[in-house]
Amino acid sequence: MLDILEKLAKLVEAGKIDKNSPFPPALKGQDGADELTAQAVEMGINPQEILNDGLIKGMNTIGEKFSRGEAYIPNMLISAKAMNAAMVHLEPFFKGGNIQSKGTVILGTVQGDLHDIGKNLVALILQGAGWKIVDLGTDVTADKFIKAIHENQNALVGMSALLTTTMVNMEGILKTIRTNTPNTKVYIGGAPVSQAYADSIGADGYFADPFTFAKSI
Amino acid sequence: MIAENQIYQINPKDLLISRDEIYRTMGYPSLPEEQIVNDLEILLVESFEYMEIKTGFSFFHQDRLEIKDQSFYLNGEKFDCGKIIYNHIKKSENMIIFLATLGNPFDDFIKSFFDWGDPYKGYLADTIGSVVVESAIDRMCEQVSNLLNQQGKKCTNRFSPGYCNWNITEQQKLFRQLPDHFLGVELLPSSLMKPIKSVSGIIGVGQEVQKMPYTCNLCNQQNCIMRREKFKEKQ
Numbered sequence: 311m312l313d314i315l316e317k318l319a320k321l322v323e324a325g326k327i328d329k330n331s332p333f334p335p336a337l338k339g340q341d342g343a344d345e346l347t348a349q350a351v352e353m354g355i356n357p358q359e360i361l362n363d364g365l366i367k368g369m370n371t372i373g374e375k376f377s378r379g380e381a382y383i384p385n386m387l388i389s390a391k392a393m394n395a396a397m398v399h400l401e402p403f404f405k406g407g408n409i410q411s412k413g414t415v416i417l418g419t420v421q422g423d424l425h426d427i428g429k430n431l432v433a434l435i436l437q438g439a440g441w442k443i444v445d446l447g448t449d450v451t452a453d454k455f456i457k458a459i460h461e462n463q464n465a466l467v468g469m470s471a472l473l474t475t476t477m478v479n480m481e482g483i484l485k486t487i488r489t490n491t492p493n494t495k496v497y498i499g500g501a502p503v504s505q506a507y508a509d510s511i512g513a514d515g516y517f518a519d520p521f522t523f524a525k526s527i
Numbered sequence: 528m529i530a531e532n533q534i535y536q537i538n539p540k541d542l543l544i545s546r547d548e549i550y551r552t553m554g555y556p557s558l559p560e561e562q563i564v565n566d567l568e569i570l571l572v573e574s575f576e577y578m579e580i581k582t583g584f585s586f587f588h589q590d591r592l593e594i595k596d597q598s599f600y601l602n603g604e605k606f607d608c609g610k611i612i613y614n615h616i617k618k619s620e621n622m623i624i625f626l627a628t629l630g631n632p633f634d635d636f637i638k639s640f641f642d643w644g645d646p647y648k649g650y651l652a653d654t655i656g657s658v659v660v661e662s663a664i665d666r667m668c669e670q671v672s673n674l675l676n677q678q679g680k681k682c683t684n685r686f687s688p689g690y691c692n693w694n695i696t697e698q699q700k701l702f703r704q705l706p707d708h709f710l711g712v713e714l715l716p717s718s719l720m721k722p723i724k725s726v727s728g729i730i731g732v733g734q735e736v737q738k739m740p741y742t743c744n745l746c747n748q749q750n751c752i753m754r755r756e757k758f759k760e761k762q
Contacts (some may be wrong), residue, residue, distance in 0.1 A: 325562075333562035382554045384563050387647035394644070422717035427653055430646050475695055475717045 314353070315364040318346045318396070322368025325388030327395045333388075343368075347396035357403035358410070361440065365393050365400075369438035373521035383431065390434040411442040414465035415527070416458045418450030420483060423476035428500060432468060435520035452486035459491050466527060469513075471500040481511040488512070497523065529674050532706055534583040535667055539575040542662045549658045553650075567651055574655050579630030581710045582667040586732075587622040594619060599729075601704050608729075609692040615683045615739060619731030623671065624701050625685065627664045628712050628725035629656055637724075656724040664726055675732055683736045687728035688718070701727050 321343040324334050328342035341349075343365070350360045372389045375381035403409045415436050419429050426448045433443045444462055446454050450469075459465060467487065471477040480498055487494055495514045498507075508516035517523035549567060550559055558564065593600040597613045600606065601622060608616070616622075633656055640649030664685065672682045689695035695718045702714045713721045720727065 333560070335561065382559070383650060384553060384559065384647060387650055388562070391645070391647055422715070422719070424715075424719055424721070424723060426641070427646075427650060430641060430649075434646060473689070473695055473717060473719060476719070 314346060314350050315355070315359065315367075318343060318350065318360070318364030319368035319371065321346060322365055322389050322392045322396070323371045325385065325392050327388075327392045343392040343396040344398075347399045351399050357400050357408050361400060361409055365396055366438060366440055369393055369435070373435065373438075373524070377519065377521050386431070386435065390438055393438050412440045414442045414444060414462045415468055416444045416446065416455065416462060416465050417468045417470070418446035418455060418458075419448040419470045419472075420476055420479045421449055421451050422479055423471050423473060424448045425470075425472035428472065429468075429470040432470070432499065432520040432523060435524050439524040441524075450483075452483040455483055455487060456490050459487065459494055465494070467494055467496045468523070469496065469498050471498075471503065474502045477502045477507065480513070484511055484513060495527075497527070499523065529586050529671070529678075532583070532585050532709075534581060534710065535670070537580040537582060537663050537666065539578045539580055539659060542580075542659065542666060544571065544655075544659060544662055548661075549654055552654050552658055563651075566648070567655070570648060570651050571655055574633070574636065574652060574659070577630075577632045577636040578659065579632060580627070580659070580663050581630070582625065582627040582663050583710050584623045584625040584667070584671065584730075585705055585709075587624070587704075589620050592619070592622045601700075604700055604703065606697055606700055607694065608686070608697070609694075611691040612686045612693055612729075615686070616729070616731035616736070618733055618735040619683065620680070620733035621731075623682075623730040623732060624704055624727070625664060625667065625730060626705060626710050626712055626725065626727045627660050627667065628710050628720075628722050629660050629663075630711075631722050633724055634722045660724050660726050664728075668730065671730070680732050680734055681736055682738065683731035684738050685728050685730045687726060698727060701729070 324337065326334060326337045326342040328344035329340065331342055332338055347360060350364065351357065369389055372381055372386055376386055400409060417429055417433055419426050433445050437443050444458055444465065446458055455467060459467065469480050469483060471480060477500065484496055487496055497515045497517060498513045499517050503516055505516045515526065517526065553559070587601055591602050594617055597610055598605050598607050599616060599622065637649055637652045637656060640646065640652060668682065668685060675682060686693060688698040688701065698714060698718045712725045715721060
């Protein structure tokens with residue numbers, strides 16, 4: 311049982327999606343994360359273990375490599391693709407309550423900003439770490455954040471901005487959230503954002519990359 | 528004689544797209560894995576189908592330009608370009624404001640990958656777009672530079688708001704100096720351009736100016752994607 315989960319973790323790390331994926335060349339023609347997850351389910355392995363000890367472990371490994379500068383964004387995205395292919399087999403267990411997510415994170419690029427690639431990466435990595443994501447998209451107003459917070463009790467909030475001109479909108483949105491739901495944890499990120507800025511507006515945290523975020527919350 | 532306002536339409540197939548620049552923009556210090564290289568090549572060809580590349584500029588003669596006190600003025604409007612850029616342009620006799628865009632269909636092309644649940648290809652397409660729009664400007668700069676050389680003038684490096692400590696809000700002023708709806712690019716109140724794959728900026732022109740190495744070490748934007756660093760090819 312351990313072997314198959316360890317192998318699954320390695321397939322996710324390598325980004326081997328399914329048997330037909332030609333990459334990585336060393337694994338050509340071999341089962342990918344898709345087939346192996348189906349096999350693990352058929353073998354009766356606890357779905358939570360498949361998720362934690364197989365898929366999430368693989369994503370964590372590529373994440374650690376990214377943090378060390380040994381892997382890059384495309385590598386993470388290929389791994390996420392492999393993980394998503396595998397997750398299809400675990401969906402019924404989520405719906406049936408056999409797998410518990412770590413919680414919910416509401417993500418959005420703040421009002422005035424249309425950049426969403428960084429925010430999408432954060433969503434993928436958090437999903438890979440076992441979080442449920444509510445993605446509000448780009449140009450998200452305070453009202454949209456508040457509505458999502460009311461619809462998702464105990465959810466955390468992640469705000470993103472790519473420009474110094476839109477970063478300043480974080481402060482107003484944060485104030486509105488604090489007024490409406492003072493206990494909601496709000497984290498910020500994006501190229502112009504820093505820990506000093508997070509401190510200055512009273513955010514609960516700043517993270518430079520999605521893996522540190524996933525590890526810290 | 529150089530026109531006051533000029534527009535070029537560019538076929539992406541005529542551009543020299545540096546693969547090394549694409550790899551560098553994605554953060555790779557050397558050649559990425561075979562899969563990524565292959566996917567990029569396929570996507571590059573597909574991307575060209577969606578690009579409607581336009582570049583253009585407005586040329587400002589000496590009577591509309593003033594450079595003093597670490598700033599420059601166009602038609603009397605002050606631009607606080609910062610010390611780094613000022614030192615590059617201070618001997619300029621003329622000024623160019625340029626704009627380049629890949630068009631709306633390419634923005635939609637990038638978005639489609641995210642909508643289909645393939646952020647990997649969305650990210651690759653986004654990176655390709657960033658490199659292609661820069662390459663289009665480089666081509667326009669080369670054409671303009673050749674024209675100006677015939678008049679005995681040279682160009683500075685090109686500079687864009689948001690880089691080299693030049694506040695991005697100054698882009699609003701740049702757009703005020705361009706013809707209305709120039710190249711179909713819209714500037715939002717946040718100073719974000721739409722289409723997103725668009726770039727604006729300035730070039731100084733004169734007999735005494737010159738292109739110089741970018742002084743990235745003087746700028747405080749550590750995460751700047753335009754930061755020039757040595758790219759080492761894998762042996």
